[in-house]
Amino acid sequence: MSGIAKTPKPPYYAVIFSNQRTEGDYGYGKMAVKMVELASQQQGFLGVESVRDDELGITVSYWDSLDAIQCWKENTAHKIAQDKGKTEWYKNFALRISKVERDNYFEM
């Protein structure tokens, strides 16, 4: 899951999830790995990029349509994770749904 996602030509969608964790793990690490696995199996999934440091985490997932994002939002296992996110894992988060209009890649 690490590294830069190989996405197709725009337009496509990006879900930018910026978050700050509570203290302690409480099953978070295991869930995070499982959610990436599950998301990757969803129709319309294009890729994911995820980074966390001591202060902030950013996960950007890429999708081919708003419908695909909506289906993933309603996935049962994901819904359980969303609930635990609000009650246990996250202090704060922002979730932004955006349409990628242009992109540009560089490889040394």
Add this chain to the structure above:
Amino acid sequence: MSGIAKTPKPPYYAVIFSNQRTEGDYGYGKMAVKMVELASQQQGFLGVESVRDDELGITVSYWDSLDAIQCWKENTAHKIAQDKGKTEWYKNFALRISKVERDNYFEM
């Protein structure tokens, strides 16, 4: 600069910059701080979120228009940084320009 950006109601724009560094600093740390300072002073700048771990960095900056993004792209000091990015600092990057259509915040 750390933390979650307080952005206004959508629509607005997000520039998602995902990157992998070369080994060594070569003035990167100092430049990164300076670029955030400079970007913050640009017209149309709405906020920035930035995280790096050993494998990947993601910086998302938010802007009120495509024009504001274009002006920042053409800023002289930023252009110098962009050049050094390609010759010295980055192994790979993806830069994606997206329009935020919806957002959702949570605070515990």
